[in-house]
Amino acid sequence: MNAPTSLQPVFIALQANNDTLPIVEAIQADNPHAVVQDYPAMVKIDAPGSLVIRRASIEERIGRDFDLRELQLNLISLSGGIDETDDEFILQWKAA
Template identity: 65%
Template sequence: MSTVFIALQTNEDTRPIVEAIVQDNPDAIVNEAPAMVKIDADGKLVIRRETIEELIGRSYDLQELQINLITMSGNLDQTDDEMTLYWNA
């Protein structure tokens, strides 16, 4: 199975986002570097707006993720509620 990933800047805004991604993808692997955090997952990685909102305590538009996005790998499907990175089998 191919690995997908998302890499975000490391800052106070992204800490709860990373926590939400890990909560929704318990098998994901988090790799921290001084200025970025990269989250790898086999086959698929799901980012849910609702989980992020629960952790930050306010409404959240998934488009806000782009402010701290460094790069990602995989095909992207996105709705208002969920972003999914995946590779076709």
């Protein structure tokens, strides 16, 4: 049985560059509750409860296969428990 998720905020911060632009667009499309904050060298995406990054959504935007492990190339920081499959990278806190 899966533990219920908390509404505690999670975030992911990525380097701001041309490679991350379609990734951020995909995250925004799949997580309408998320808030994107642009900084000079970083993009931070905050969300209450959970943040889901879908491989298929990124692939649609970049026009090629994408391995979710490629996120680590531009990853600065994140907050939340990680649940990762070949198709999704999920950040969320489990409720106690």
